[in-house]
Amino acid sequence: MHEQSLFASVPVHQHHELLQQLAGLTAMQPRHCLERRLIFKAYRKPGMAGRTGASQDLQQGDLQRLNKMLNGNMYYTQVVGPVSESDFGSTAPVDQDTQMAGMDDSKPYGSSSSPSYDYERQPWKLEFRDIPEAGTRSAVTSRLMSSATLPRGDVVQAMNAWGYNFVTEYVVEGDMFIHNDIAIFLHRVLHYPGGDELSLPRRQLPALKDMTLFEKSGSYVLQAFIIVQDGSNQETMKTASQHLFGLREQLKSAVLLEQADRLSLDTRAK
Amino acid sequence: MADSFTLPLRPIPEKRDRPDTLPVEIAQINNQWGSFREVNEDVLRNKIAEEEEKDGLDEVDERDQDATDLDSTERLEQLYKRRAEITQFAMQAHMETMFALDFVSLLLSKQAPRQAETSLSAFLKQVAPLGSLNSEVVNPPPKPESTTKDVSAVSRGWRIQNFNAAANKLLQAASRLETEVAAETRYWNEVLTVKDKGWKVSRLPLERQSLGVQYGFLESAPVFRDRGLASLRRAEDGALSLDEGLIPAKARFVRVRVIQDGRLSGCSKPTRSSFNGDGTIEDRILQARDTVYEDELFHELVREARAIASFGVTTRQNLIQIPASDDLEILLDLVDTDEDVSEPEHCISQQGTSIAEGLARTIRILLAYAHRQNLRRRTQLPLPLTPKTRPVPEHQLIRPALAYIKHMSHVRWLQSLLKDLYGVLHSASLRPPAYTARIFSTRIQSQTSPAPAVENLVGQFLTPLLSTFNGKILTPRASFSIAIHTNLSSPPFGTTFDVSFNMPKYPDIESPGKLSHREEVEAAITHLLLLDVVFTISANSSLKSECNEDQAKRTWESIYPQHGELLIPTPKPNSEKRKKMKIALSRHELSLEIYTVRCIDGTGRGNWEKPSYHSMPHTWKPSPIVGAPNQPSLMDFVSTEVSRL
Numbered sequence: 066m067h068e069q070s071l072f073a074s075v076p077v078h079q080h081h082e083l084l085q086q087l088a089g090l091t092a093m094q095p096r097h098c099l100e101r102r103l104i105f106k107a108y109r110k111p112g113m114a115g116r117t118g119a120s121q122d123l124q125q126g127d128l129q130r131l132n133k134m135l136n137g138n139m140y141y142t143q144v145v146g147p148v149s150e151s152d153f154g155s156t157a158p159v160d161q162d163t164q165m166a167g168m169d170d171s172k173p174y175g176s177s178s179s180p181s182y183d184y185e186r187q188p189w190k191l192e193f194r195d196i197p198e199a200g201t202r203s204a205v206t207s208r209l210m211s212s213a214t215l216p217r218g219d220v221v222q223a224m225n226a227w228g229y230n231f232v233t234e235y236v237v238e239g240d241m242f243i244h245n246d247i248a249i250f251l252h253r254v255l256h257y258p259g260g261d262e263l264s265l266p267r268r269q270l271p272a273l274k275d276m277t278l279f280e281k282s283g284s285y286v287l288q289a290f291i292i293v294q295d296g297s298n299q300e301t302m303k304t305a306s307q308h309l310f311g312l313r314e315q316l317k318s319a320v321l322l323e324q325a326d327r328l329s330l331d332t333r334a335k
Numbered sequence: 336m337a338d339s340f341t342l343p344l345r346p347i348p349e350k351r352d353r354p355d356t357l358p359v360e361i362a363q364i365n366n367q368w369g370s371f372r373e374v375n376e377d378v379l380r381n382k383i384a385e386e387e388e389k390d391g392l393d394e395v396d397e398r399d400q401d402a403t404d405l406d407s408t409e410r411l412e413q414l415y416k417r418r419a420e421i422t423q424f425a426m427q428a429h430m431e432t433m434f435a436l437d438f439v440s441l442l443l444s445k446q447a448p449r450q451a452e453t454s455l456s457a458f459l460k461q462v463a464p465l466g467s468l469n470s471e472v473v474n475p476p477p478k479p480e481s482t483t484k485d486v487s488a489v490s491r492g493w494r495i496q497n498f499n500a501a502a503n504k505l506l507q508a509a510s511r512l513e514t515e516v517a518a519e520t521r522y523w524n525e526v527l528t529v530k531d532k533g534w535k536v537s538r539l540p541l542e543r544q545s546l547g548v549q550y551g552f553l554e555s556a557p558v559f560r561d562r563g564l565a566s567l568r569r570a571e572d573g574a575l576s577l578d579e580g581l582i583p584a585k586a587r588f589v590r591v592r593v594i595q596d597g598r599l600s601g602c603s604k605p606t607r608s609s610f611n612g613d614g615t616i617e618d619r620i621l622q623a624r625d626t627v628y629e630d631e632l633f634h635e636l637v638r639e640a641r642a643i644a645s646f647g648v649t650t651r652q653n654l655i656q657i658p659a660s661d662d663l664e665i666l667l668d669l670v671d672t673d674e675d676v677s678e679p680e681h682c683i684s685q686q687g688t689s690i691a692e693g694l695a696r697t698i699r700i701l702l703a704y705a706h707r708q709n710l711r712r713r714t715q716l717p718l719p720l721t722p723k724t725r726p727v728p729e730h731q732l733i734r735p736a737l738a739y740i741k742h743m744s745h746v747r748w749l750q751s752l753l754k755d756l757y758g759v760l761h762s763a764s765l766r767p768p769a770y771t772a773r774i775f776s777t778r779i780q781s782q783t784s785p786a787p788a789v790e791n792l793v794g795q796f797l798t799p800l801l802s803t804f805n806g807k808i809l810t811p812r813a814s815f816s817i818a819i820h821t822n823l824s825s826p827p828f829g830t831t832f833d834v835s836f837n838m839p840k841y842p843d844i845e846s847p848g849k850l851s852h853r854e855e856v857e858a859a860i861t862h863l864l865l866l867d868v869v870f871t872i873s874a875n876s877s878l879k880s881e882c883n884e885d886q887a888k889r890t891w892e893s894i895y896p897q898h899g900e901l902l903i904p905t906p907k908p909n910s911e912k913r914k915k916m917k918i919a920l921s922r923h924e925l926s927l928e929i930y931t932v933r934c935i936d937g938t939g940r941g942n943w944e945k946p947s948y949h950s951m952p953h954t955w956k957p958s959p960i961v962g963a964p965n966q967p968s969l970m971d972f973v974s975t976e977v978s979r980l
Binding site: 066093096241243245247248291293294298300304305 | 553710713716719720
């Protein structure tokens with residue numbers, strides 16, 4: 066899948082007004098989102114690369130592909146978990162035995178009477194983003210992307226098994242709008258108080274008001290994006306960017322949507 | 336000038352050196368006299384005659400002049416003299432004009448130096464600097480009294496006239512403004528009233544200078560969504576008028592008609608009576624909104640009707656026919672609200688009307704629900720873009736209502752079947768325990784979804800319908816249960832009866848499971864109850880025999896319970912004659928026949944079987960009259976038969 070997007074910076078004093086403008090444009094109420102984002106870095110397992118033993122039966126093409134896979138670029142990936150406002154600053158559930166994992170999946174997290182945050186029941190989603198394509202004529206940021214649902218609860222072990230190390234985590238708060246095919250996400254990044262010296266994701270979340278802004282001025286990022294199923298289909302890619310340009314025209318008087326700097330979205334691990 | 340000496344100002348035509356070439360001359364002649372073809376003798380003669388007349392006059396004149404003329408040299412001299420005189424006059428005139436121009440230019444150069452400079456002569460520019468000459472009004476010579484008076488009178492009159500004109504203009508403008516202000520006030524007041532009522536008033540997207548009111552539904556299909564916007568125009572007097580564009584302003588509604596047994600038995604009424612042109616703007620907006628809603632409703636109904644053509648639903652241009660259940664047919668069409676409903680009133684039944692009204696309300700509620708679902712779908716994160724467009728699924732409007740009607744019909748049928756069977760059993764003085772019916776016992780989902788309560792409520796209506804019947808029968812620890820599922824939203828479509836038995840006495844009997852025909856269900860239940868009756872007879876007679884020691888061996892034993900056959904084994908083991916009883920149970924009656932069979936074990940059939948001495952089958956029917964002549968109960972009859980042997 067490919068993601069085409071345009072970005073804009075929104076100063077904090079314009080935020081409220083823009084929310085109203087977007088609500089009018091998309092004819093919907095903003096959907097408030099809070100997301101935990103864990104960053105993982107891929108590492109090469111020792112002894113994996115260049116090992117060619119017992120590969121006699123592999124065809125030449127397969128071997129090349131395998132080598133490319135093993136020695137290719139390493140990437141940072143994100144693991145995203147939606148949380149609710151009441152999860153912040155709440156304690157762990159008192160009696161953990163009553164809530165067995167996987168017993169009642171339909172029940173949304175954090176819906177028990179006293180606000181509590183249960184890390185073991187936190188749903189996660191793995192999101193991979195490639196570095197934006199270089200040298201495209203089109204004035205939108207286009208990058209390869211993929212996402213997959215992960216098991217609930219502690220995700221670090223599973224990620225370690227797949228060759229990823231936990232690096233750090235942060236929280237994104239924002240509002241989501243949908244305009245036909247385009248998703249518009251007006252968000253900003255929050256950091257946990259007291260630095261990120263932890264080597265594991267937090268099991269409890271601090272109060273939301275204690276979170277510190279990553280961008281001190283409190284300004285927001287407006288990201289408008291379309292996900293395209295088949296990135297090799299020029300027709301759909303063109304349609305998607307046309308839609309984005311249409312939105313840019315419509316929002317021209319409010320914000321200036323533009324392509325992001327390619328290298329600032331580099332996800333390769335060096 | 337004493338003499339009338341004429342001086343030609345044009346130069347004297349000189350003699351050309353050579354004559355014109357022939358083509359030129361011919362062209363000239365053509366031009367002057369016309370084509371040569373028209374030249375004939377008569378014309379030429381006439382011409383010559385005319386020429387001669389004219390020449391004659393000229394000659395006379397010339398002769399006169401010749402007499403008084405001076406000789407040529409003198410004349411030439413005079414000519415030169417006069418000519419020099421003219422030149423001199425012209426020069427003088429030119430000079431004076433130039434002086435005047437210079438003077439005026441110099442005078443003007445005080446006020447407008449740039450302009451005056453262009454007409455100032457070069458010499459004067461050098462000599463006198465610009466703006467060095469000024470003019471001032473000095474004591475003018477006193478005008479005569481009358482002139483002053485005239486001037487003042489004229490100017491006064493002029494001024495009065497102007498003042499009058501200005502005043503008229505101002506008054507006109509004021510009154511025009513006043514009417515305009517009144518009209519605008521009225522317009523804006525009405526717009527405000529509309530807005531205060533809660534309508535969305537906004538600028539029109541294509542006509543930025545005019546106002547529009549949004550009454551449509553944002554979640555409708557795009558065609559109808561775009562129709563939900565009309566401009567608010569101002570009439571001359573400021574009255575607000577709703578301009579809906581090209582849409583017919585006729586109010587229409589989806590009419591539901593119920594046909595029962597081939598006759599019209601119910602018809603739904605329009606939700607709002609139409610007004611006749613004198614309604615308020617609010618009424619007009621409401622009517623426009625209703626019309627859009629009804630149009631969309633019918634559009635969606637037709638779309639859905641095409642999708643469910645497999646249920647026998649047929650669509651005409653403006654009519655949907657739905658065969659709902661056994662004798663019930665539903666017609667949907669889009670008609671004008673003011674259309675005269677000239678249906679015969681006598682056929683309209685209370686039940687039919689309530690079905691029609693209920694159905695009319697249901698489809699409207701379901702469309703509103705579909706709108707909400709559209710909003711929900713629209714605000715979800717969009718699916719990845721693919722080249723092929725995803726089809727818009729049909730809304731569920733007819734299907735849930737149809738499922739309800741079908742389900743109700745099946746439930747009623749099952750209820751009547753059970754009632755009949757139990758009636759038959761009662762008439763034979765058997766007392767089966769009552770069954771329990773839980774109609775529409777669809778499991779209510781727990782309130783976990785974040786959707787509003789009203790959506791959950793309607794959502795339940797869209798789930799497959801389920802009714803269950805549970806009952807115990809005479810046999811101890813035996814029971815039956817029937818579940819009726821009706822589902823028209825997702826395959827498998829239609830109604831299924833899930834029948835299950837629990838008969839510990841006959842463990843080899845299997846539950847029939849899912850059945851889809853009423854006949855099968857009837858057969859299954861009748862069979863179960865027959866088994867029950869057979870078992871009861873054998874159990875009861877053995878109970879009785881226990882107390883009666885001498886008849887210990889003489890009890891009914893069921894041999895073929897599936898066929899309702901029982902047998903009394905004779906005490907004498909070698910006797911070939913045995914008594915056999917055959918029970919048949921149907922919806923209408925319970926019949927019993929006694930046979931005498933000649934067979935060792937009593938299991939023989941065919942020729943060995945002979946009706947016993949009183950072969951009249953005994954039947955029990957539910958009597959419609961309470962307190963009918965008492966028949967002997969089945970049990971008594973059976974025990975007498977035992978003792979009679």
